[in-house]
Amino acid sequence: DIVSNASCTTNCLAPIAKVVNDEFGLKEGLMTTVHAVTATQQTVDGPSQKDWRGGRAACYNIIPSSTGAAKAVGKVIPELNGKLTGMSFRVPTANVSVVDLTARLEKGASYETVCAAIKAASEGPMKGYLQYQNQDIVSSDLIGHTHSS
Template identity: 75%
Template sequence: MFIVGINENEYKSDLNIVSNASCTTNCLAPLAKVIHVKFSIVEGLMTTIHSITATQKTIDGPSMKDWRGGRAASFNIIPSSTGAAKAVGKVLLALNGKLTEMAFCVSTVDVSVADESQAVTEVLTAIQTKFPHFQP
């Protein structure tokens, strides 16, 4: 898996299959890299919001995974799942296992939002200095 600005220099021409990762991973990984390099991320939470997608059966059948994702998708905010946090950990090995993600599908035609919150060493150290009993 390759993301421009993260690990594209690791590409080798003899690879048979190449993945450019998901749109969510491409959105979050560069931001996570910059923050990690500057502040050293300890843990992070990502939230993504997507419009209705082509994988949701909005017309001809119910979603077997989650019925909210079928015909009523255009009337719901649907908690969903995504592998973007794991994918970021695969391209940024220093963040592997440090990120958690929430995902939602919303009733709009075209939108995508990504939000990232993290605990960074610099901030945690400052809090622990001021409040010695604080445990993250």
């Protein structure tokens, strides 16, 4: 079977949401992505068929935008369908994006417990897709990185 990853944001969000849901039960979540500019964005201010903000110069602005990534996760992980929502900020970086997931959980969990679960998944069933990172890095350090999350 072939499953489309839908988008780079979906490909990043899905492994994290799966681990959190499997370990703690995800009641609902808000995903925010800080996303590198894309080829569809304007390089200078101009008209946009999508929305007014979409026509603003990508290299000079942080541009709020919609994203279907949260809904797409519900298609590949059916138990999360309708539990996630999200938004995007397009920022003037050449490559690499970040996803922030704020979730309300079924079971209580400390920050350390959540980190441990993600680290364990990255060394086990999600190895090669999910990587646990706790070093002081910036986005350009991840250019060429092969993990989706």
